[in-house]
Amino acid sequence: MGRISWLTSVMILAALTVHAEEGPHRFSVDLPTGWQQASHVRLVLEGMTVAGGLPFKLQAAAIIEGAEPVILGSAGIVGDRSVGSAPRRLPTLLIDVTRPLGSLADRLGTQTAMTIRLDPVDGRNAPLKELDWSVQSVRLERGGRN
Amino acid sequence: MSNLDDRMRAIMPSRRSFLHRIGLSVGALGAGLFGGLTLPESVLAVCEPPGNPGTAKPWRKDCRMILPRRPASTLSASEITQLKDAYKAMRALDTSAPNDPRGFLRQANVHCWYCGEGTQVHFTWQFFVWHRAYLYFHERILGKLIGDMNFRLPYWDWDTPSHRKLPGAYTDPNDNSNPLWNGSRVMDPTDEIPEEDVGEDVMEAALTADTFTEFGGTASGSGIPEGTPHGAVHVDVGGDMGFFDSAGKDPVFYAHHANVDKMWSDWNKASSIHTNPTATAFLNLTWNFYDENKVWRSIKASQVLTHDTQLRYTYGPSKFLEQLPCLLDWFPIKTDWRISQTLKFAGQTRAKMMKVVEQGGRARLHLNELAVPTDKSAVYRLYATPEAAKADEGPGSKGYLGTVPVVLNDRERRHLSKNARNIAVRLSTAKLEALSGTVGPVRLALVERGVKPEARKVIPVRAKDVSLSLAEVEREER
Numbered sequence: 041m042g043r044i045s046w047l048t049s050v051m052i053l054a055a056l057t058v059h060a061e062e063g064p065h066r067f068s069v070d071l072p073t074g075w076q077q078a079s080h081v082r083l084v085l086e087g088m089t090v091a092g093g094l095p096f097k098l099q100a101a102a103i104i105e106g107a108e109p110v111i112l113g114s115a116g117i118v119g120d121r122s123v124g125s126a127p128r129r130l131p132t133l134l135i136d137v138t139r140p141l142g143s144l145a146d147r148l149g150t151q152t153a154m155t156i157r158l159d160p161v162d163g164r165n166a167p168l169k170e171l172d173w174s175v176q177s178v179r180l181e182r183g184g185r186n
Numbered sequence: 187m188s189n190l191d192d193r194m195r196a197i198m199p200s201r202r203s204f205l206h207r208i209g210l211s212v213g214a215l216g217a218g219l220f221g222g223l224t225l226p227e228s229v230l231a232v233c234e235p236p237g238n239p240g241t242a243k244p245w246r247k248d249c250r251m252i253l254p255r256r257p258a259s260t261l262s263a264s265e266i267t268q269l270k271d272a273y274k275a276m277r278a279l280d281t282s283a284p285n286d287p288r289g290f291l292r293q294a295n296v297h298c299w300y301c302g303e304g305t306q307v308h309f310t311w312q313f314f315v316w317h318r319a320y321l322y323f324h325e326r327i328l329g330k331l332i333g334d335m336n337f338r339l340p341y342w343d344w345d346t347p348s349h350r351k352l353p354g355a356y357t358d359p360n361d362n363s364n365p366l367w368n369g370s371r372v373m374d375p376t377d378e379i380p381e382e383d384v385g386e387d388v389m390e391a392a393l394t395a396d397t398f399t400e401f402g403g404t405a406s407g408s409g410i411p412e413g414t415p416h417g418a419v420h421v422d423v424g425g426d427m428g429f430f431d432s433a434g435k436d437p438v439f440y441a442h443h444a445n446v447d448k449m450w451s452d453w454n455k456a457s458s459i460h461t462n463p464t465a466t467a468f469l470n471l472t473w474n475f476y477d478e479n480k481v482w483r484s485i486k487a488s489q490v491l492t493h494d495t496q497l498r499y500t501y502g503p504s505k506f507l508e509q510l511p512c513l514l515d516w517f518p519i520k521t522d523w524r525i526s527q528t529l530k531f532a533g534q535t536r537a538k539m540m541k542v543v544e545q546g547g548r549a550r551l552h553l554n555e556l557a558v559p560t561d562k563s564a565v566y567r568l569y570a571t572p573e574a575a576k577a578d579e580g581p582g583s584k585g586y587l588g589t590v591p592v593v594l595n596d597r598e599r600r601h602l603s604k605n606a607r608n609i610a611v612r613l614s615t616a617k618l619e620a621l622s623g624t625v626g627p628v629r630l631a632l633v634e635r636g637v638k639p640e641a642r643k644v645i646p647v648r649a650k651d652v653s654l655s656l657a658e659v660e661r662e663e664r
Contacts (some may be wrong), residue, residue: 077615096421115413116413116419119429121429135413139390161373
C-alpha cells in the first residue's frame with residue numbers, strides 16, 4: 041500500500057474510533073457486598089486505552105435518577121509525549137470513592153448496582169469531549185485489610 | 187464499551203514507524219486525527235540519559251543537620267530569595283556549563299530519562315522511593331550552588347485549603363525574570379487546584395490506605411495516591427508539568443513532589459501498621475544520580491526509607507493526620523489465653539467490639555511474643571481457625587486475620603533479632619465475625635503463604651499472650 045493511501049486509511053479508521061460512542065461513558069457496576077461497612081471502596085479501571093499522550097483527569101460520577109451527578113473522584117494521568125498520537129495503554133487506575141459513596145448510602149438504599157459515568161477532563165475540570173478512550177473493565181471493590 | 191482497543195492495537199506499530207518515516211509532527215497528526223486535541227507547542231524534549239560515567243560510587247551517609255522542609259506558601263522573604271538564588275544558579279549552569287549534570291535542564295532530564303520505556307519509575311512501588319531519592323540529590327545540589335548545605339526544598343501543601351494556588355514565590359513575578367517561573371503552565375496564579383483533586387476525600391483515602399500495596403503500589407502496579415492527588419496536580423498545573431518528559435522543567439515540580447513525599451511520610455506516621463515493604467526486591471532497588479559535587483552516586487531504596495535520620499530532613503505536622511478518625515484512648519481487653527492457649531470471644535465483648543467498629547472506631551487483636559519459624563524468610567498468614575488456615579484463601583476470605591512476615595537478616599539464614607515478635611492486627615467487622623463465628627474457643631493458626639495445598643502445614647499459634655484492644659471514635663455532641 042502506498043504511503044498516502046495508507047495514511048488515508050489510518051485517518052478514516054481514527055475518525056471512526058473518535059465517534060465510536062456518542063456521549064459520556066456510562067457503566068453499570070455492582071456494589072460490593074457490605075460496601076456500607078467497608079473501610080474503603082475503590083473504583084478499579086482496568087485496560088484503559090487513550091488516543092495520544094495528552095495529560096488529563098478521568099472523573100467518575102454517580103448517576104442517580106432524578107438528581108445531579110455526584111462526583112466520586114478522579115485519577116490524574118500525566119501526559120507522555122513519547123507515545124506521540126499513538127494509542128496509550130494505561131496501568132490499572134484506582135480511585136478511592138469511600139466517602140462520596142458513603143454520602144449516597146441513603147439514596148442507593150438496597151440497590152445492588154449503580155451507574156457510574158466516566159469523563160476525561162482537563163486541569164480546570166472542563167470536559168475533553170474529543171478525547172477518544174476506552175476501558176475494558178470498570179468495577180467497585182472493597183479495599184483495606186478486610 | 188467500544189472495540190477501540192483492538193483496532194488501535196492493529197494499527198499502532200505500523201503507524202508509529204510510518205510517522206518516523208514521513209516526519210510528521212506529533213501535534214499536527216494529533217490535530218488531524220483527534221479533533222484538535224494537540225500537545226503543547228514545545229517540541230519533544232531532549233530526554234538524555236544521565237550519561238555513562240562509569241561505575242557509580244555508593245551513597246554512604248549524610249551527616250548534615252536534620253532540618254525541616256517547609257510549606258512553600260509560608261516561606262519568609264529571605265527564604266524565598268534563597269530559593270530563587272538557588273534555582274537561578276542552577277539555571278545559569280545551562281548556559282555557562284551545559285555539560286554540568288547539576289544544571290537545571292540536566293536535572294529536569296533525569297526525570298525524563300527515568301520515566302521512559304524500560305526505565306519507567308511510575309506505576310509501581312518505585313514511585314515514592316525513586317522521587318524521594320531524586321529530590322534528595324536535587325536539594326543537595328541547590329544547597330551546594332548557594333553555599334548552604336542547610337538549604338531544604340519547600341513543599342507545596344496543596345492539601346491545605348488556603349494553599350491551593352501556585353505558591354507565590356513561583357508566580358511573583360510571573361515572567362522569566364523569576365527563576366521559579368515556567369511559561370508553559372496552564373494554571374494561572376489566581377487558579378486553585380480543585381477540591382476534588384486534593385481535598386479531604388482524597389487525602390483521607392490516601393492516608394488511611396491500610397497497606398503499602400494500596401498506598402505505594404507493588405512491583406507491577408501503582409498505589410492510589412499516584413493517580414490522585416499526584417497525577418491530578420500535574421494535570422492541573424499543566425504545560426511542562428503535564429508530561430513525564432518535561433515535568434522537571436517546571437520548578438514547582440520539586441515543590442509538588444516534596445508534598446507527595448510528605449504524604450508518604452504522613453502515611454507512615456498515621457498508623458503502626460503503615461509499614462514500607464520489607465521485600466529484598468524493594469529494598470535493593472538502586473538508582474544512580476549525580477550529587478552536588480558531580481560525583482556519580484548509587485543509592486538504594488533502603489537508604490531513603492527514613493528521611494529524617496537518613497536524608498536529614500523532616501516535615502511539619504500534617505493537618506490531615508489530625509483530621510483522621512479521632513480515636514479515644516485504646517482500651518485493652520484481656521483474655522484467658524495465658525491459661526487456655528485459646529481465645530474465647532463471644533457475648534458482651536463481641537457485641538461491644540462490633541458496635542464500636544461499626545461506628546468508625548477501631549479494634550485490634552494482639553499476639554505477644556508470638557513464636558514463628560525462623561529457618562527462612564517467609565510470610566505467614568494468620569487465620570481464626572485451623573480449617574481456614576488449611577484452606578488459605580487469603581485476604582478477604584472468611585477467617586483471614588492478617589500476615590506475619592519473617593525476614594531473616596542475611597542469606598546465611600541467620601536471624602539475628604532476638605526481640606520478641608509482637609503482632610497487632612486490625613479487626614474489621616468481617617474479621618470480628620470470623621472470630622466469633624466459630625463454635626467454642628477460637629484456635630488461631632498460621633500457615634506459610636504461597637505453599638501448595640498438599641504441602642501446606644498449619645501451625646497452631648503459640649504466643650505468650652493474646653489480647654484485644656478497642657478504641658471508640660470521638661463524636662461531636664449533637
